[in-house]
Amino acid sequence: MEEVEIAKRAIRGDDQAFLKVMQLYKDTLYRTAFAFLKNEHDALEAMQEVTFRAYQKIHTVKEPSYMKTWLVRIMMNYCQDQLKKSKRYSSSEMLQEIGFREDAIHLEINEAIASLSNVEQQLIFLKYFQNTKIKEIAELEKIPEGTVKSRLHKALKSLRNFLSEKGDVDRV
């Protein structure tokens, strides 16, 4: 598969290949940044910083076919660090106050996701937003597939609890 070939070359230090890799996954990375940071400015800054970090560490990638997920994880880690630093949060009340028009469902699920631990957030994001296979997640995190599945279940359970506390589960 061509993507894997390009990834292999990038890992070996081919600068052109690295650029191609970034081009291949830039939309995914940008959307990931946007999902966590919620605005264009911060998402663009994230693109720059994550490109920087990826370039420095690209030679450490062991599995070229997981390049996309590897990059997404760098992005998620960066975003979560940024969020922690700025202690940014969105509460549905606050956003509705400033006239932020977003479907209530999405606001709530986003809040619910934000209430999860960093590890669970990343897991939910990879599985449901990136359709990453359990097998791939397991290999990248170096844990058994069973553990991935049970962690996912736990995360979904937390989401359910959060949403039911807000009393909005029935809306779906």
Next chain:
Amino acid sequence: MYEKEEEMLHKTKKKLEQVVVPEQLINNAIQQGIFQAKVEKRKRKKTLWAFSIAAILILTFVTSIRVSPAFASAISTLPGMERFVHLIQVDKGIKAIVENDYYEPIGESQDKNDLTLTVDGIIIDETGAEIFYTLAAPYSLENMDYQGVKLLNDGQELIASTSYNPPDQETENRKVDELSFVFVETEQFTSNNFEVQFEVKQANKTTLFNVPFTIKNEIKAGKVYTINETVEIDGQHIEVKEITLYPLRVAVTLEFDEQNEMKILQFEDMRIEDENGEVWSSIRNGITGFGENQDKENTYFLQSNYFKEPKELYLKLDKVQALPKEESYLLVDFAKKEILEQPSDRKMEVLNVGNNTIEIKYHPIREDYMYSLFSQGENAKGEIVEIPTQGNRGNNDEQYTKITLDEKDIINPVKIDFIAYPNYLDGSVSIQIK
């Protein structure tokens, strides 16, 4: 079991996919990120592992500059070269360069503050440049200091390791000499327009020269031999990746196997021989190589014989300095003034530890040669601690090295890797290049 939640997640995902992606801005951000990473990489490459070997002048005559009479007369017939006869070493590579018209006379100059800087000529390839210059004044150039020199291509600085002789000159108000640039990465020039920026200072007055010039000759490309073969010495594996011949130097790129138990430090003997066993000898005075870290690629420079096309070429490695990885460094606590860890053979005796200094005594590693023992340190946080001064003194029996570290970066304990040490791998290696 969690269909409701999964459905909500799915809907949110769909929403996310509708987010407008500002293509151009993203491309810019990516370019910026790559550019920054490359600058970072160059900076690190420059400070890491730039090791140099200077010949000790034990005897009273000057050994570095000797010219055969025939060669001298040959050079002096070339326009503009007669002044540099005294600089050209008996170096087969340079001789061939001159004979093959690869030295290009330039003759551009700038007058400033009564000083005149002339770029007389240049030898340049993708790995570096030798620039021959004349600095002249109507008065004595005594007490002149060189502050720095840069070479630019199309306005972009070519990041390099530079070396030049200090300005003590034979003729009082005139200095004729050579500037050496070794680029930290092989360069692809974007045009033949270059500029030398040279800053000098005398009696508190600074003069910055800018001399632009254009190269007319074609800049010769490197001849690459891709090898990718692994050799073994004393149980240690080294992959010979590629060997590239340039007019000014030969670049040998090696990679050390991560699984090696020993850390390879220096090759005292690395040379290339032709089918007749004739040697293109290795150690040039000055920069001998660059490397990022031990487990990745290291590049070594040998003298070049670019213009001679032998039928066969062989790379030979011998007298390889190495230390067991767990014992390849000093671990120092500068507050307690203690050495916490050091190689067990104690060939290096630490005489004393100061607030930010260490003095070491040892037997000379190699006759008539002085090796830099260290390149930089690493503090307890994993940050780089620079070693701005490394002084050596001694004779053929005993050598003393005193290093001074950048105080502001010291967080104890500090790990300082050896880049040279008198411990060797058994054996040698020969590998055919062509």
